[in-house]
Amino acid sequence: MTHTRTRLERGRNALGPALELVHTGRAPTRAVLTTALGVTRATAGAVASELQTLGLITVDSRPGGATGSHGRPSHRLAIDPGGPxxxxxxxxxxxxxxxxxxxxxxxxxxxxxxxxxxxxxxxxxxxxxxxxxxxxxxxxxxxxxxxxxxxxxxxxxxxxxxxxxxxxxxxxxxxxxxxxxxxxxxxxxxxxxxxxxxxLAALAEHRHGAGRGAAHLLCVATGHRGVGGALVLDGRLHSGSAGLAMEVGHLTVDPTGRPCHCGSRGCLDVETDPLALLEAAGRTPGPEGSLLDQARDLLRAEYATDPAVRAAAHAVIDRLGLGLAGLVNILNPDRIILGGLHRWLLEADPQRLRGLVETRSLWGRSGTVPVSACVLDYxxxxxxxxxxxxxxxxxxxxxxxx
Amino acid sequence: MTHTRTRLERGRNALGPALELVHTGRAPTRAVLTTALGVTRATAGAVASELQTLGLITVDSRPGGATGSHGRPSHRLAIDPGGPxxxxxxxxxxxxxxxxxxxxxxxxxxxxxxxxxxxxxxxxxxxxxxxxxxxxxxxxxxxxxxxxxxxxxxxxxxxxxxxxxxxxxxxxxxxxxxxxxxxxxxxxxxxxxxxxxxxLAALAEHRHGAGRGAAHLLCVATGHRGVGGALVLDGRLHSGSAGLAMEVGHLTVDPTGRPCHCGSRGCLDVETDPLALLEAAGRTPGPEGSLLDQARDLLRAEYATDPAVRAAAHAVIDRLGLGLAGLVNILNPDRIILGGLHRWLLEADPQRLRGLVETRSLWGRSGTVPVSACVLDYxxxxxxxxxxxxxxxxxxxxxxxx
DNA sequence: GTAGTTTGTTTATTGAAGTCACAAAGCCAG
DNA sequence: CTGGCTTTGTGACTTCAATAAACAAACTAC
The missing domain is CATH 3.30.420.40 (ATPase, nucleotide binding domain)
Incomplete structure (x- = not known):
């Protein structure tokens, strides 16, 4: 049916914000969309209708939806699974x-x-x-x-x-x-x-994973080697003025630590990556599987049983905690998520890592930052x-x- | 005269952005306002007129303005000196x-x-x-x-x-x-x-001083004691999720340095503040004047003549440079401004400090960050x-x- | 003086969003 | 099961910031 509804044209309108709300799962219904956008029901309806005709979202008008409250049940808005x-x-x-x-x-x-x-x-x-x-x-x-x-x-x-x-x-x-x-x-x-x-992992976790709803999300992760960081501020990736921000790998976390290719020593990069853990545990990296997988398997299989592995993990966790606390002091995030080896270190001993972040950050007592693991595949x-x-x-x- | 012009009401219109442009000196004329806001001349005119009737800006329609180019000379927009x-x-x-x-x-x-x-x-x-x-x-x-x-x-x-x-x-x-x-x-x-x-100093410098036009401005300054930092992102102060960001004083800049009240040692806070300089130069803080003033006067009077002062200043500059480089790696600012003692250290030997920031930051070769001093009084x-x-x-x- | 350029204003129009009234669809109490 | 209550969704009209287009003003260059 051709509606007599307001037709939206490209430019400054609520279509983009509305789509973003549905995209990030924060607008399951038109009613929520109305309050989240701060517009009237009429506008929210027009916007939803337009997104539907664009083939981006679906509106499920079947009645059966569990309402949970009084009043007319709202139609479900969802991303169109057949869309682009x-x-x-x-x-x-x-x-x-x-x-x-x-x-x-x-x-x-x-x-x-x-x-x-x-x-x-x-x-x-x-x-x-x-x-x-x-x-x-x-x-x-x-x-x-x-x-x-x-x-x-x-x-x-x-x-x-x-x-x-x-x-x-x-x-x-x-x-x-x-x-x-x-x-x-x-x-x-x-x-x-x-x-x-x-x-990009941090951006994805912010929109669809462990970082949902965080206003200032800090993500720290290892790849197979080295450490990377990311910051999502108010929903936007903060990548610095030239895209080069959050190179957190060269924070000093152990002044007497191993030399780093950056010229310093004891950098987060070389002290908390998979190779650091394997070496600290006295293991020689094997030829099969990535260093990351070897380190994860070592933690999962032997952390509970082998004191040397436990000690090595604790040492690495301590350095990671120090680095995270330093970042907390500088960035004051309201959530930290960890990926790569850091995720498995958190899994191995969440208390130790969280405690360190709390005690070593300056505002530990004024409110602890939640530290959790990335949850999205890929x-x-x-x-x-x-x-x-x-x-x-x-x-x-x-x-x-x- | 009462215009037949569009009357603006409170809410979503271009008044705020327009006032901000005049406020920060980026809209000297209606013509510039037009392009900066991305609106038509008609809108810019209406907005300027509205701001004028609000008593916030003045429009100088006298002809004499040095135009410098072809065409009708534009009227100057300025903050009304008699305003609130x-x-x-x-x-x-x-x-x-x-x-x-x-x-x-x-x-x-x-x-x-x-x-x-x-x-x-x-x-x-x-x-x-x-x-x-x-x-x-x-x-x-x-x-x-x-x-x-x-x-x-x-x-x-x-x-x-x-x-x-x-x-x-x-x-x-x-x-x-x-x-x-x-x-x-x-x-x-x-x-x-x-x-x-x-x-707040960083915010002021961004809008009216040495930080004008910077998209990602990093400000580091000492007070009379200690070191503070600030970051202005896209014109807004980044103060973290709880207002506690940019506590940069506890970056480690000398692993073997003096102990800090935060529990670590060699923090930027205790290694680059006025007391650190005075002590490194072998001077005992006097009772008259703030430590900051004493340190500044020492630098100005004796840096050129006294090798001990020179050596002390170099040591402090080196640690500051290390700290700034660390912040550059994390934040990737496009400008750094220094206040308090750091400003006087930059004045004493700009080459040394700028060189350090360049060589110790990871992307030194990909574009140097300009380092300058705060310029605003108060x-x-x-x-x-x-x-x-x-x-x-x-x-x-x-x-x-x- | 004339052509060309840029700035500023006026009039009419547009279009996103608001207001308001009403309809739809569920609860709940009697 | 009927009528009151609540919430959601839709349609008609209104509002108002911004636009487009034409014109006017004020300068430079030739």
Whole structure:
């Protein structure tokens, strides 16, 4: 039916904020949308109707919904599972992976983990984009854009990878341009965006995972080597003036510790990464599995039984706690989430780590910061997709055809 | 004349952004306002006209302005020097001061520095508010609000001073409530706001001083003792989720350094404050003048001549450089400004400090962060006034009578 | 003087959101 | 099961900030 409703056009209207609320699961009904947007029911209805005709959300008008309260039951708003998708790609030390991610952080399809590595970014990105293009072909879905997560700081606005050490790529490689080249060659006309993997993981966790609702979210995580950090402020990734913020790996956490490639010693980066734990426990890294997996398995299998493992874990936890406390003093987040090895360290002894953060931060007594683990599978991939979705969230009518 | 122009009402319109542009000196003419707001000339004209009738800005339509280019010369927009003011107050270790500050960061009147100190916040705040009320009476100006700068972290939303060590106040004192009480008792009905002095200095410098135009401004400064930090992101003070961010004083800058009251050793706080410099130079703090003044005078008088002073300054500069580099890695600011002793250290040897920040930060080669000194007199007072002005900048029609 | 350029104003129009009234769809008490 | 109460959703009209388009004003350059 053609409504006599207000028709919305692109630009300054409530469509973007409304879609973001549904996207992040904060607007299950039109009624909630009304209060969350601070508009009238009429406006919220018009906005929801428009998002529906755009094919982005569904409105379930069946009665049966458990109301829980008096009054007319509200219709459920949900992301349209048949809607468009974003192409997400991730490259890391051991290979790459591609996926299709819809609104709401929903994974529609993923390729299996691929273990190809190469010193030429073009080659790897070509392969991962080709894998993603296959997924798009198979599913026949409309693609709104593409996002790429890399284990390196990505300089903005250039889109260059400044320290892709673990990929053996040349420093300063123009990953975003190369990514867009590969997209064009694969016949994908949507724009491509790039970001640091930990940053994107934090963004994904903020919108769909353990960071939901946090106003100032701090995320610290190890990859297979090294430590990364990320900060999400008021829903936006804080990546600094040039995209280079939150390189937290070189906070000093042990003045007498091992030397770091940055020239200092005892950096968070070398004191709390998987290799540090393995070495502290007196284990030699094996050839099978990533260092991260070996460290996790060591913690899970022997933390409870082997005093040496326990002592090693405690030492690493203590240094991590010191680093987190320092970050708390500087950033005053209202939530901390941990990924990679840090997540498993928290799992091994949550009391020890949380206690340290509390006692070593200056405001420990004025309110403890909750420390928890990342919860999303493939959070870097989901975060990469968020980059591609962002223009749609900012202005759905301008970003989508029709 | 009554215009047939669009009349603006309170709420979502361009009045606030427009006033902010004039306030920060970024909109000298209607033409610039037009492009900066991204609106049409008609809208900019209506907005300027409205701000003029509110008594906030003046429009100088005299022809003589040096145009410098072709076309019709534009009328100058300026803050109305006869407009309302904000009451600004500052308390510090050696006393207090009050001032009246107009839009544009313009100091209209200040009390002389007063040297009363007391362990009772109510007493001191009563005196400073009374001094401010005198200024208001003398000038007969309308007061839009009041701001207070204190040398302590101020918890939000409680408005309590968590570590007013240098005031000898009780930790957790509800300064904002006390401030508002004192305002009410002095017959000032305007609302009162409180903030940390370094934070407010950074805000003032960002809007009217050395930080203008910086998207991510980092400010580090000493008071008479200790070190404070502040971060202004996209024009807004980043004070963390609870107002407690940027306590940068406890970054480790010398693992073998002197013990700090935080339990660690070699913290920025104790290694780069005025006392640290005096001690490193082998001087005993004298009874006259603040430690800050003594340290400044030492640098100015003897840095060039006394090798011991030079060596001491270099040692402190080196530690400051290390601390700043650490902050650069975490925050990736696009400008750094220094206040207090740090400003004088920069003055003493700018090359040494800037070189350190560059070489010790991870991205030194990818673009150096400019390091400069604060330039505003009374920047904490001006920043305190900014707090009071903020509601007016957000919505002039709602915040002002008529 | 004339052409070209930029700034400012006026009039009419647009479009997102608000107001208000009413309908729909559930609870609950009698 | 009927009528009161509450909440949600929709349609008609209104509001008002901003736009578009035309015009006027004030300068520079030739």
């Amino acid at each position: 998708v974003a192409l997400a790609a991730q490259v890391h030390a051991d290979g790459f992976r591609a996926a299709l991610v819809g609104l709401g952080g929903r994974l529609h399809a993923t390729t299996p983990a691929c273990t190809t590595v190469a010193a030429d970014p073009k080659q790897i990105l070509g392969e991962v984009v080709a894998a993603g293009a296959d997924l798009l072909r198979e599913t026949g879905r409309h693609c709104v854009g593409a996002g790429l997560a890399v284990p390196s700081a990505v300089a903005e606005p250039e889109g260059t990878a400044l320290n892709p050490l673990h990929l053996a790529w040349p420093a300063g490689a123009p990953v975003r341009d190369i990514f867009n080249e590969c997209l064009a060659e694969a016949g994908i006309t949507a724009p491509g965006y790039c970001g640091n993997d930990v940053n 959070n870097s991939l989901v975060g990469a997709a968020e980059l591609a979705w962002q223009p749609v969230l900012d202005d759905p009518l301008a970003a989508l055809p029709t | 003011v904000a009451l600004a107050a500052q308390v510090h270790a050696d006393g207090f001061r009050a001032a009246l500050v107009g839009l544009g960061g313009r100091l209209h009147a200040t009390t002389p520095a007063c040297t009363t100190v007391a362990a009772d916040p109510k007493q001191i705040l009563g005196e400073v508010v009374a001094a401010g009320a005198d200024l208001l009476r003398e000038t007969g100006r309308h007061c839009v609000g009041a701001g207070l700068a204190v040398p302590s972290a101020v918890a939000e939303p409680e408005g309590t001073a968590l570590n007013p060590l240098h005031l000898a106040w009780p930790a957790g004192a509800p300064v904002r409530d006390i401030f508002n009480e004192c305002l009410a008792e002095a017959g000032i009905t305007a609302p009162g706001y409180c903030g940390n002095d370094v934070n 920047n904490s007072l001006v920043g305190a006034a900014e707090l009071a002005w903020q509601p007016v900048l957000d919505d002039p029609l709602a915040a002002l009578p008529t």
